[in-house]
Amino acid sequence: MKHVLEFEKPVVELRDKIEELKAITKDSDIDLSDEIKKMEDRLARLENDIYGQLKPWDRVQIARHPERPTSLDYIEQLFTNFIEFHGDRFFGDDEAMVAGIAKYKDKPVTIIGHQRGKNTKDKIKRNFGMPHPEGYRKALRHMKQAEKFNRPIITFIDTTGAYPGKAAEERGQSEAIAKNLMEMSGISVPIICVVIGEGGSGGALGIGVGDRIHMLENSTYSVISPEGAAALLWKDSTQAERAAQSLKITAPDLKELGVIDEVIAEPLGGAHRDLVTQTLSISKVLDESLSELEAESEASLLDKRWDKYKKIGEIQSTLETVEL
Numbered sequence: 001m002k003h004v005l006e007f008e009k010p011v012v013e014l015r016d017k018i019e020e021l022k023a024i025t026k027d028s029d030i031d032l033s034d035e036i037k038k039m040e041d042r043l044a045r046l047e048n049d050i051y052g053q054l055k056p057w058d059r060v061q062i063a064r065h066p067e068r069p070t071s072l073d074y075i076e077q078l079f080t081n082f083i084e085f086h087g088d089r090f091f092g093d094d095e096a097m098v099a100g101i102a103k104y105k106d107k108p109v110t111i112i113g114h115q116r117g118k119n120t121k122d123k124i125k126r127n128f129g130m131p132h133p134e135g136y137r138k139a140l141r142h143m144k145q146a147e148k149f150n151r152p153i154i155t156f157i158d159t160t161g162a163y164p165g166k167a168a169e170e171r172g173q174s175e176a177i178a179k180n181l182m183e184m185s186g187i188s189v190p191i192i193c194v195v196i197g198e199g200g201s202g203g204a205l206g207i208g209v210g211d212r213i214h215m216l217e218n219s220t221y222s223v224i225s226p227e228g229a230a231a232l233l234w235k236d237s238t239q240a241e242r243a244a245q246s247l248k249i250t251a252p253d254l255k256e257l258g259v260i261d262e263v264i265a266e267p268l269g270g271a272h273r274d275l276v277t278q279t280l281s282i283s284k285v286l287d288e289s290l291s292e293l294e295a296e297s298e299a300s301l302l303d304k305r306w307d308k309y310k311k312i313g314e315i316q317s318t319l320e321t322v323e324l
Contacts, residue, residue: 005061007050007058008051010050011050014042014043014046015043017039018040021039022036047268054218056249057240057244059218059219060240060244060249062269062270064197064198065272068270070115070197071114071156071158072098072115074156075113078279078283079103081103082100082102084099085099085101085138090134094132094138095126096114096116096127096128096131096135096163097131098115099138101142101151104154105287109152110154111154111155112143112153112155112156114158114159115129116158129159130159130160130162131163131203133172133173134176136177139155140176143180144187151189152191152294153189154191155193157208158195158199158219159197159198159199160198161201162201162202176206177205177206180205180207181206185305188298188301189301190211190290190293192214192290192293193207193208193210193212194215194216194264194285195208195221195260196219197216197219198220199215199220200225201224204221209305211289211293211304212292213259213260214262214282214289215254215255215262215263216251217252217265220249221254221259221260222247224247226244227243229243230242258312264281
């Protein structure tokens with residue numbers, strides 16, 4: 001059974017009615033083509049009204065959609081000869097983080113991504129996409145390998161956040177993420193990051209320091225979830241919709257703020273509606289980013305990466321000096 005979000009129920013109901021009429025036409029001599037055409041025109045207008053004016057909370061819901069494509073879905077579509085590697089060489093393997101090598105249009109690349117799982121069993125196995133420290137150490141191990149063999153790095157960000165449990169803290173969760181931030185800032189090969197779902201807090205940043213940061217149109221990127229922010233600000237997690245509006249966590253907002261480089265368009269209704277079309281949109285952005293970054297010298301690449309992050313969060317004063 002397809003998962004339907006609250007705000008898109010009118011679209012789904014109308015779409016179902018159209019399918020019913022088509023079934024009646026197919027199984028009988030009754031001609032309902034005029035009625036079907038009118039309803040399809042109305043559906044197009046309704047979809048444009050609803051999906052063309054999405055609120056931040058609507059985008060949060062789409063980013064969390066259970067059918068939304070995961071890192072492994074995009075890896076399968078975008079790359080060939082993917083070989084996944086396991087383990088951090090310190091503690092164990094973390095299946096909430098996938099890492100490996102592949103070819104992107106015959107070009108060797110290193111791929112790293114959060115993996116939240118597709119069904120209940122897989123989600124439990126993947127810890128719902130919330131990595132332990134060994135996940136970040138595995139990611140860093142492959143980033144350093146990519147640097148050694150001069151391979152570009154592509155990361156897919158899709159996590160509510162790093163796992164906050166006691167065991168993760170005991171094994172150095174904060175240190176592992178902090179080390180990734182430090183090391184990624186100085187890695188001498190191109191790094192392209194794509195936020196494909198939720199980009200939550202340090203869990204996202206642990207593989208999110210790159211030369212290009214792109215976001216799917218209905219993904220989110222934030223220091224805290226709307227529910228968490230609402231609980232802190234108003235002591236009421238049910239105010240999440242209000243918090244989503246205030247946090248500026250959507251791709252269009254972050255593009256305007258200069259936090260990300262490009263918003264990748266999604267099919268009407270979200271990436272889960274058409275994986276192939278979504279993959280083509282991502283591929284186009286990867287092509288452009290790789291072409292630009294591989295033309296840079298190592299020194300220029302690192303300088304521009306440093307400048308990129310220095311500019312994020314700059315405050316321009318509008319105060320005027322007043323002579324007394």
